[in-house]
Amino acid sequence: MxxxxxxxxxxxxxxxxxxxxxxxxxxxxxxxxxxxxxxxxxxxxxxxxxxxxxxxxxxxxxxxxxxxxxxxxxxxxxxxxxxxxxxxxxxxxxxxxxVGVVRGPSSAAAKMRFFRGERPVMSMSMEARVGGDLTVGDTLVCANPRPDELAETVIDGERRSAALDRALGRLKKRERAIIEARYLSDEKVTLADLSPVIGVSRERIRQIEVKALAKVSKAMAAE
Structure with missing residues (x-):
């Protein structure tokens, strides 16, 4: 391009x-x-x-x-x-x-994992066909991680969770309310839903949302 x-x-x-x-x-x-x-x-x-x-x-x-x-x-x-x-x-x-490819116990949990920087896990059977006789399981080097690898993943997730909490803590009250409602809630909250609650137009909420997400992204990347 x-x-x-x-x-x-x-x-x-x-x-x-x-x-x-x-x-x-x-x-x-x-x-x-x-x-x-x-x-x-x-x-x-x-x-x-x-x-x-x-x-x-x-x-x-x-x-x-x-x-x-x-x-x-x-x-x-x-x-x-x-x-x-x-x-x-x-x-x-x-x-x-x-995040939509994640099939976890709740959409909020999936979105939280995404914010923490964890890769989504595809909800796909290990026996699902990739092509011909090849299955998803056949393409994985090891489906069961070693204990040390699992521990490292857990520790990394905890660090990112703490980083996310710090990032959200730096947002203004209205910014955090919008992010939590739009991305960290189990319920689907639209701009139209938030407009009368926040007291501004849908376009203004979108602008605040984009700015807040950029702040979170920058803070997470700096951790």
């Missing part, structure tokens, strides 16, 4: 966005190319979660396109400032959707 395209001037940006929103595919492509470095930059910040950077960049591009569809050039804002929220939100949504 090319990311060397220079950012557009305000006049060029406004003109291209208007054309793109009118259905000009060439203008749309130019906008995406000009701001693709934004998607790459944000995607790289979340590579520590074990998701391929290429996948994160692709999600970032989807976020760019979403931002382009929703952006109003008449409000006087620069597209970069507006788009970064959508790019980050799309990437984070994708990262957390990876």
């Amino acid at each position: 090319r990311v060397s395209q220079a950012y557009l001037s305000p006049v060029e940006e406004s003109a291209l966005i208007r054309k793109a929103k009118a259905g000009d595919d060439h203008a749309r492509d130019r906008i995406v190319l000009a701001f693709s470095r934004l998607a790459v930059s944000i995607a790289r910040k979340y590579r520590t979660f074990g998701v391929p950077v290429e996948d994160l960049v692709s999600e970032g591009i989807i976020g760019l396109l979403t931002a382009l569809d929703k952006f109003d050039p008449d409000r006087g804002n620069r597209f970069y400032t507006y788009a970064q929220w959508w790019v980050r939100a799309q990437i984070l949504d994708y990262v957390f959707r990876q």
